[in-house]
Amino acid sequence: MGNTFGRAFRVTTFGESHGGAVGVVIDGCPPRLPLTEEDIQVELDRRRPGQSAITTPRQEEDTCRIVSGTFEGVTLGTPIAVIVNNKDARSTDYDDIKDTFRPSHADYTYEAKFGVRNWQGGGRSSARETIGRVAAGAVARKFLAQERGLEIVAYVRQVQSIMSVVDPQVVRREDVERNILRCPDGAAAAQMIALIERMRDDGDSVGGVVEAVARNVPPGLGEPVFDKLEADLARAMMSLPATRGFEVGSGFAGLVMTGSQHNDAFYYDEEQRVRTATNRSGGVQGGISNGENILIRVAFKPPSTVRKAQQTVGRDGTAITLEARGRHDPCVLPRAVPIVEAMMGLVLMDHFLRHRGQCGAR
């Protein structure tokens, strides 16, 4: 269990990195949404390995196929299944980790839980499982954009200790796509890239922070007390591989303020809409969107796969010194950007439909 996300827009992913295929079934999508494989492929291409010098050189095509739920270019309201075939060759690359638990990977915990694991390329714990998430997110985002003009933009905010400066109110996808790191602050990006290249050459890895903003979010999304919007966003993000922290609005940094400093004063704008003068709430108050931009940050740890020698153990009770070979990402952040966007789309879509169900169109 645990492979379904959402209550109204329900996304079920499947697939190991070296099984037959990975994919997703989307249940609950509104009917009559124009949808083709191109809508999905463009996001998968941003996610896939081998895009640039700072991602893993492993080449994967990741060509998707919609096998149900659409007809003559529109959604039917029935389950949309999207499938990406794996390359079928059985890999021998992983033979040396068959009986070894790689440090800070999921090898040991899958074995502890299930008593068995697909040890080829991480199996189900591989980041390859996010293909289904990205595909589903593309559908959600297309609906929200068309229905409400809602837009989601994520970008690299921090790599190790290097911070960028980005204005979430105005940043556009084209700003993000301007460099291979997906950090719109060009100066910071250059430093970050240099650091990552150093890490790559050194056989090591670094982590960082992805920030994401959603604009034109209607007020009223989110369902207290447990399915608050920020709670579901937190769950969505912390379900991604390698995440270690989540913030909304002012986050941990807001703790230095007092309440009177931190509060967002209300005012009416020229269209007589209720607005806030500041946005320390990050667009969510009491678990419900207030119409301001939703702003979140997600911490990704440095990837666990490094070439440096490490101490670990085998399944058989022996101590082992592991020197990973393989080809992996020195920094997951550039590829994490479209994944964070996808998950944000899934959460907002789910809550949009749920809100419409309970409260009707308003």
Next chain:
Amino acid sequence: MGNTFGRAFRVTTFGESHGGAVGVVIDGCPPRLPLTEEDIQVELDRRRPGQSAITTPRQEEDTCRIVSGTFEGVTLGTPIAVIVNNKDARSTDYDDIKDTFRPSHADYTYEAKFGVRNWQGGGRSSARETIGRVAAGAVARKFLAQERGLEIVAYVRQVQSIMSVVDPQVVRREDVERNILRCPDGAAAAQMIALIERMRDDGDSVGGVVEAVARNVPPGLGEPVFDKLEADLARAMMSLPATRGFEVGSGFAGLVMTGSQHNDAFYYDEEQRVRTATNRSGGVQGGISNGENILIRVAFKPPSTVRKAQQTVGRDGTAITLEARGRHDPCVLPRAVPIVEAMMGLVLMDHFLRHRGQCGAR
């Protein structure tokens, strides 16, 4: 919707701060667990207002009653309903906020979502709704303690910029309860209390961080890819009032490390169990517990209710200067401690039962 938490140990809370009652229905509790109202009341007493000079002086009894699901002192396996009656007097304290949206409260968003709200004392958005969570958490924790010796301890780790030093491996509840702040580091606690008293006198408020540890957690809990253990913990914590951030293990601070520094080396201990030399993973790898202590941190913003004058608006489109009276908490952290423990208990309990269902006892 949104008032049910968990899949196997399902907790549904109800109640507004000034309606007839607040409470919880727990579905899926294992049968034959010894359970009386005292087991629950002790945790409710830690949560209730009026405990000390640094919490709101508002006095509430919060006496619970179990009205179903137990018989002759043990659970039946049927739904356990726990009810705490509200004082029935209709409050006039809140008349002045009937038509006003308090900054950074949920007044506006509830109105935007539902088109109606119970404006007395925050209604459903009041922290009073956490009574049901604490009651259910007490049941979960009792089961886990009895079945597995699992123990959960939370404490105040930070107030504004003041940090405490606490060893999560050994800290006990009695250390936490030693002072009114629930911070086991006595020296830091004294500074924190002084700051809070200054805030209280000044009509302002401060936030901070609660840290929680779970010990004796069996390996194997957590269900990738969406219901990873840290994802459900994040959701649980971010569904609490006033939370703005969540971390597991090394969290945001871990980002300064490289992968080779950050990885937790495996070894076999004297009982031939797989262990990690460090615990930057916070007890969770690949979304599944690895048997090490689970360690999380939750950021609570400074409470929105302050006595200082603030700019805001009324429902009728007017600008308003609000000067709150009432009696509120200058800092929610001491009372948040038992709530964080409760939510951690709910997550671990749910995953314990889910794991037992899919994989059987091992």
Next chain:
Amino acid sequence: MGNTFGRAFRVTTFGESHGGAVGVVIDGCPPRLPLTEEDIQVELDRRRPGQSAITTPRQEEDTCRIVSGTFEGVTLGTPIAVIVNNKDARSTDYDDIKDTFRPSHADYTYEAKFGVRNWQGGGRSSARETIGRVAAGAVARKFLAQERGLEIVAYVRQVQSIMSVVDPQVVRREDVERNILRCPDGAAAAQMIALIERMRDDGDSVGGVVEAVARNVPPGLGEPVFDKLEADLARAMMSLPATRGFEVGSGFAGLVMTGSQHNDAFYYDEEQRVRTATNRSGGVQGGISNGENILIRVAFKPPSTVRKAQQTVGRDGTAITLEARGRHDPCVLPRAVPIVEAMMGLVLMDHFLRHRGQCGAR
């Protein structure tokens, strides 16, 4: 688990027959629906024992209290908790069945499942648990009536082998309430009542069929492939105590027809709506309502509690001859009528909200 019904309009019931209280929490109710305790009480009064000479003479008040989710006479969109206190006296009536498994009751199976049971009055398996269903159904039906003019009428169709003739197109509640049996066919009702009185005097019991119709159901409700409307209706009805069978439309009797005889021809009515000339489909085609009346039938077995001597066993492995005393229903049908209506209301309400969520208002 298993005490929650519905996905969008989620109803969780709790309570044993002799615990502190029975009740229900309704999550997901649309906001701003006028709702008072009187709306619920009128249905509870139709359900309660002691109404007439052919129901159990046991007197129960079953006075309900709404303790959350409403404010100033309307729903808030937050959970609505409705509670009915049990009489608190601990019964000695049941001491003789403490260690005995009554034939065709749930005594043995609860014990087999949970290893413990509340043996007083059936505990959770008592028909008293339907109070929460009826309360929630009253809320659902009020919304559907107000929003769509949807009306639900159930009545006794058959007692043992005595059949009544009722036209589901026109039957009204006042027709149903005209006699104590809730069978609108007066002549059949007289025979049925005579039979039941004979059974009552003889210490035996009889079963029968309740038929229910929903009119003004909008086309489009129901979610293939698993949550088809008739599937959820079947589940709803078969979850009621003492049910043994379910039919929709032509049901089992339709099997004598060939396909060409059984099909419902389509036509356009004067308002250019698609209609069917006959209604063997019972208002549901392919799992989705077609706008015709929804027509179902539910078989209730003869109640298991009889005064006649029966062979059974004790918990301790002994054979026992049981002669029940107590006061019970010789026929549950009159009291089942409001319960069937309630469950039908819950299913239609849930699907109304779900459909509105996915497909929007049309």
Next chain:
Amino acid sequence: MGNTFGRAFRVTTFGESHGGAVGVVIDGCPPRLPLTEEDIQVELDRRRPGQSAITTPRQEEDTCRIVSGTFEGVTLGTPIAVIVNNKDARSTDYDDIKDTFRPSHADYTYEAKFGVRNWQGGGRSSARETIGRVAAGAVARKFLAQERGLEIVAYVRQVQSIMSVVDPQVVRREDVERNILRCPDGAAAAQMIALIERMRDDGDSVGGVVEAVARNVPPGLGEPVFDKLEADLARAMMSLPATRGFEVGSGFAGLVMTGSQHNDAFYYDEEQRVRTATNRSGGVQGGISNGENILIRVAFKPPSTVRKAQQTVGRDGTAITLEARGRHDPCVLPRAVPIVEAMMGLVLMDHFLRHRGQCGAR
């Protein structure tokens, strides 16, 4: 929504009859179950069209592929995706029903719900969607057989008015497979087949009843009050195409008995297990299995596709006389047998895992 079945063993199906593929994702399967495509294919072959002279002559291979969730011949505990590709040729067979609502099919209701439909071969409402159910059922049944020796056998009990005589206590699959009708009573089967052939030649169709028995079911499965075992069985069966009625145990026929006649007397057998002398309860009491055989019956209406001329309407508001061509089943019962078995397997499996979760192994 509505395409997922089960809570612990969660089955999500997808696919239209003429889209790219149909299939299923199974989440929550216990790990380490031996499983290959052959285990599934054998059941699909019993379900597929073109098996015999009394099923549709349409030929479909329905070759399945497991693309995730297994490794080296055993289940991983991760989602198992099973895919059956559709023939890709776009059919022109259906052009004449593109704008016509076939009587008692789902053409109109899908259009009413979604505003769009895949009109080729019924789209999602095609019986082809049951392929996913049968595949998942094969997995469930294999686990239950291996873990508990539980066996499920279904067979044709009735065609139109012709009844068979079968003893559910002893009937084996080989008895069922002895003839093309899957009715173990050879004499009745001959009559039934003759009737179906007459209908086929006449361009008409007939319905009937499938009965199913589950043996070696452990006591304790089923979760009152809503997820009673018979309620979930009813939902499972009534979610199948063309079903109109459901019974458990004595069903509608039991209504002629009085309570004292109908009750199942308890006794202890030679192994000191609690047993019932009769089984009018059909193996379920109070919603929980009692260890006796579970016995259900499902009514399937005569198929809606007939060659005889019928009155209907077009999408454009016109009246139309429809004369179906195509190749369809004069009677669905032989092919319904493996589908009923599959759904019964899914329900029992789900409740087995749920019970193990809440109550542990007993």
